[in-house]
Amino acid sequence: MKHFRSIAEAGPDAVRRLLDLADHMAEVNRRPNPKVPALRGKTVCNVFFEDSTRTRLSFETAAKRLSADTMNFSVSSSSLNKGESLRDTIETIAAMGVDAFVIRHRSTGTPWQIAQWTNASIVNAGDGWHAHPTQALLDCATIRTAFGRSDGFDGLRVAIVGDVKHSRVARSDIEAFSMLGADVTLVAPKTLLPPFTDRMPVAVTTDLDAVLSEVDVLYLLRMQTERMTEALVPDLREYTARFGLTPARVPRLADHALVMHPGPMNRGVEIAVDPAEIPGSVITQQVTNGIAVRMAVLFDLLGSGSLPEATS
Amino acid sequence: MHEYLIQGGTVIDPTGERRADVLVRDGIVAAVGEGLEPPDANVIDATGCIVAPGFVDLHTHLREPGKEEAETIETGSRAAAKGGFTCVVAMPNTDPTQDCVSVVEFVRNQGLAAGLCDVRPSGSITVGRTGTQLTPFAELAAAGVRIFTDDGSGVQDPLLMRRAFEYALDLDIVLAQHCEVARLTEGAVMHEGHCCSEFGLPGWPSIAEELMVYRDIELVRLTGAPLHILHLSTAGSVELVRRAKADGLPVTAEATPHHISLTDELLAGYSALYKVNPPLRTMSDVEAVRAGLADGTIDAIATDHAPHAPDTKERPLDQAPPGMLGLETALGVSLASLDMPIADVVAALSWNPAKIAGVDDTHGRPIAEGEPANLTVFDPNETWEVVPADLASKSKNTPYVGVQLQGRTRHTFLRGQPTVLDGAPQR
Numbered sequence: 104m105k106h107f108r109s110i111a112e113a114g115p116d117a118v119r120r121l122l123d124l125a126d127h128m129a130e131v132n133r134r135p136n137p138k139v140p141a142l143r144g145k146t147v148c149n150v151f152f153e154d155s156t157r158t159r160l161s162f163e164t165a166a167k168r169l170s171a172d173t174m175n176f177s178v179s180s181s182s183l184n185k186g187e188s189l190r191d192t193i194e195t196i197a198a199m200g201v202d203a204f205v206i207r208h209r210s211t212g213t214p215w216q217i218a219q220w221t222n223a224s225i226v227n228a229g230d231g232w233h234a235h236p237t238q239a240l241l242d243c244a245t246i247r248t249a250f251g252r253s254d255g256f257d258g259l260r261v262a263i264v265g266d267v268k269h270s271r272v273a274r275s276d277i278e279a280f281s282m283l284g285a286d287v288t289l290v291a292p293k294t295l296l297p298p299f300t301d302r303m304p305v306a307v308t309t310d311l312d313a314v315l316s317e318v319d320v321l322y323l324l325r326m327q328t329e330r331m332t333e334a335l336v337p338d339l340r341e342y343t344a345r346f347g348l349t350p351a352r353v354p355r356l357a358d359h360a361l362v363m364h365p366g367p368m369n370r371g372v373e374i375a376v377d378p379a380e381i382p383g384s385v386i387t388q389q390v391t392n393g394i395a396v397r398m399a400v401l402f403d404l405l406g407s408g409s410l411p412e413a414t415s
Numbered sequence: 416m417h418e419y420l421i422q423g424g425t426v427i428d429p430t431g432e433r434r435a436d437v438l439v440r441d442g443i444v445a446a447v448g449e450g451l452e453p454p455d456a457n458v459i460d461a462t463g464c465i466v467a468p469g470f471v472d473l474h475t476h477l478r479e480p481g482k483e484e485a486e487t488i489e490t491g492s493r494a495a496a497k498g499g500f501t502c503v504v505a506m507p508n509t510d511p512t513q514d515c516v517s518v519v520e521f522v523r524n525q526g527l528a529a530g531l532c533d534v535r536p537s538g539s540i541t542v543g544r545t546g547t548q549l550t551p552f553a554e555l556a557a558a559g560v561r562i563f564t565d566d567g568s569g570v571q572d573p574l575l576m577r578r579a580f581e582y583a584l585d586l587d588i589v590l591a592q593h594c595e596v597a598r599l600t601e602g603a604v605m606h607e608g609h610c611c612s613e614f615g616l617p618g619w620p621s622i623a624e625e626l627m628v629y630r631d632i633e634l635v636r637l638t639g640a641p642l643h644i645l646h647l648s649t650a651g652s653v654e655l656v657r658r659a660k661a662d663g664l665p666v667t668a669e670a671t672p673h674h675i676s677l678t679d680e681l682l683a684g685y686s687a688l689y690k691v692n693p694p695l696r697t698m699s700d701v702e703a704v705r706a707g708l709a710d711g712t713i714d715a716i717a718t719d720h721a722p723h724a725p726d727t728k729e730r731p732l733d734q735a736p737p738g739m740l741g742l743e744t745a746l747g748v749s750l751a752s753l754d755m756p757i758a759d760v761v762a763a764l765s766w767n768p769a770k771i772a773g774v775d776d777t778h779g780r781p782i783a784e785g786e787p788a789n790l791t792v793f794d795p796n797e798t799w800e801v802v803p804a805d806l807a808s809k810s811k812n813t814p815y816v817g818v819q820l821q822g823r824t825r826h827t828f829l830r831g832q833p834t835v836l837d838g839a840p841q842r
Binding site for chain 1: 604607608609611612613614615616617618620684685686687726729730731732733734
């Protein structure tokens with residue numbers, strides 16, 4: 104694999120391979136010294152044109168645990184503010200010798216544009232509304248671990264709730280969950296759905312309460328408050344009443360059901376309960392698994408041969 | 416002045432189709448007939464070619480003044496000549512805007528200086544294309560402006576548009592609308608459909624175009640002033656125009672080569688070469704636009720030639736400007752995409768737009784003795800592919816690289832002088 108830019112582009116074989124590899128990386132991460140020399144001498148550059156704390160830290164940690172050198176570039180300290188073009192920025196950094204770019208950009212499609220200007224591998228860390236494939240991988244890894252389902256997700260029922268339209272997490276999760284066999288239902292008003300969903304492998308409903316007791320995984324999306332100004336929902340109180348996980352809804356989840364969220368959470372909006380009081384919450388496990396899947400992706404793109412043993 | 420004998424071709428003009436040689440002398444067609452043998456003429460081989468009145472483009476962005484890094488009137492005129500055009504209507508979204516006589520005169524004079532095709536400036540409907548105040552229509556009309564448009568955006572205010580139609584009534588001018596309700600396309604990058612949903616790109620709904628097509632047709636019904644609809648792109652728009660024509664309203668319409676050949680699926684690779692306004696639509700829209708051309712609902716093929724400097728098309732998709740080149744590929748795309756008689760395609764490229772642009776006294780004329788020699792000679796069967804380095808346009812933003820086109824201009828004559836011979840610009 105040269106790039107990892109979307110779940111669909113990677114395909115089912117790569118997704119399964121990466122998830123198996125992530126299991127191995129999780130084992131590395133549990134060691135007393137969670138570091139292997141697999142990518143020694145390789146340079147990974149995190150290029151973040153949009154604010155992100157957790158994803159950037161997660162990628163940086165993943166690269167370091169594989170002994171890669173890391174460079175960080177973020178827009179606030181960049182020359183983009185001086186009018187430098189995206190292409191010039193990428194070509195300049197590439198000239199310093201980079202093996203992989205980890206790209207986050209507010210504009211859809213930039214990982215494909217950037218790939219034309221460099222020979223380095225591209226990892227998509229989130230482009231516009233489009234894709235966030237390592238998030239989808241870590242979500243799949245979390246579900247696999249929680250349910251012991253390394254065989255796939257056949258028969259698993261997943262509800263993705265909230266602003267699917269503007270969500271790269273949702274698009275990548277829909278692709279990944281359905282690729283592994285899960286039945287995906289989107290729960291959102293029409294204003295928060297992509298304009299056309301009939302060719303997507305999903306069912307659609309506006310009635311959260313109708314699906315609540317039937318799902319194995321309840322996936323809550325972040326409700327960005329700026330959506331209020333676009334009149335996509337009347338107000339946040341009504342959003343929470345219809346689509347939020349409220350204290351009244353928690354007991355109606357199945358005992359085994361998982362509650363997931365990509366973060367950062369809007370407490371009191373999509374999640375109106377303390378996550379610690381949700382029995383099935385795996386929100387912190389998602390963050391932990393993020394490092395393992397990103398190690399898997401970087402190793403798959405840049406590594407050679409099998410994964411070496413721990414250095415300690 | 417040289418004399419040229421265009422020999423062995425098939426003449427297609429508004430009067431029909433026939434085998435004939437055409438003698439060009441002193442800026443006019445001096446003789447038409449079989450077996451002409453003038454002793455001193457340069458013989459232009461037209462075997463297997465169509466000899467037609469030069470093409471007229473209702474929709475060309477020449478970018479001068481203001482964006483000379485993307486195109487100049489000279490380079491755009493050269494691209495036009497290479498595409499078989501002898502007249503282009505220059506869109507007004509320049510900087511400064513073509514909203515006053517001085518800018519319009521500048522554009523016309525630059526066109527005359529280039530001498531490669533007739534450059535007819537349009538005027539904007541509103542001052543600075545800001546949609547608030549009408550430009551001096553009468554003064555601009557007296558300076559030769561026939562087509563008025565705020566192209567690049569539509570006139571949003573329905574009251575202002577009504578006033579524009581009413582004020583235009585006695586001036587023998589045509590208001591041309593870029594139909595787009597801006598509020599419905601804020602941030603839009605590509606057609607709103609299955610593809611944008613999947614690609615995660617903000618959608619550009621068909622209804623944003625159709626609402627304004629409908630509004631303006633009804634304003635025509637109310638006021639009686641003529642309307643030309645620019646770059647119509649949806650099946651719904653085609654149907655609205657079809658009904659307006661059936662009602663006898665003075666409405667004309669154009670479609671671009673790209674809206675009869677390309678679809679929204681091409682955005683899959685996230686290349687801004689495919690970003691255009693209005694956006695590439697679906698295959699069913701493409702088929703409806705083709706059908707509209709075939710049944711005469713759509714009068715003209717117009718290029719919406721929109722050069723952009725390379726660095727602007729390398730921006731992220733949501734920041735890249737919309738538009739693609741058109742002049743040099745219009746014929747090749749049209750013949751490759753349309754299942755229509757060649758004469759009908761030529762009509763849509765020549766005398767139909769000539770009438771709309773009000774240049775039918777000199778362009779799109781019958782090829783007959785005494786007529787102005789604005790002519791194009793093209794091989795309708797030559798298949799070819801675009802080589803970006805060979806484009807005359809200053810910019811290279813064409814999506815047709817690697818696509819097989821059919822039909823290519825060999826020679827173009829403007830007022831009896833060759834602007835292109837054997838595919839090569841003559842100045």
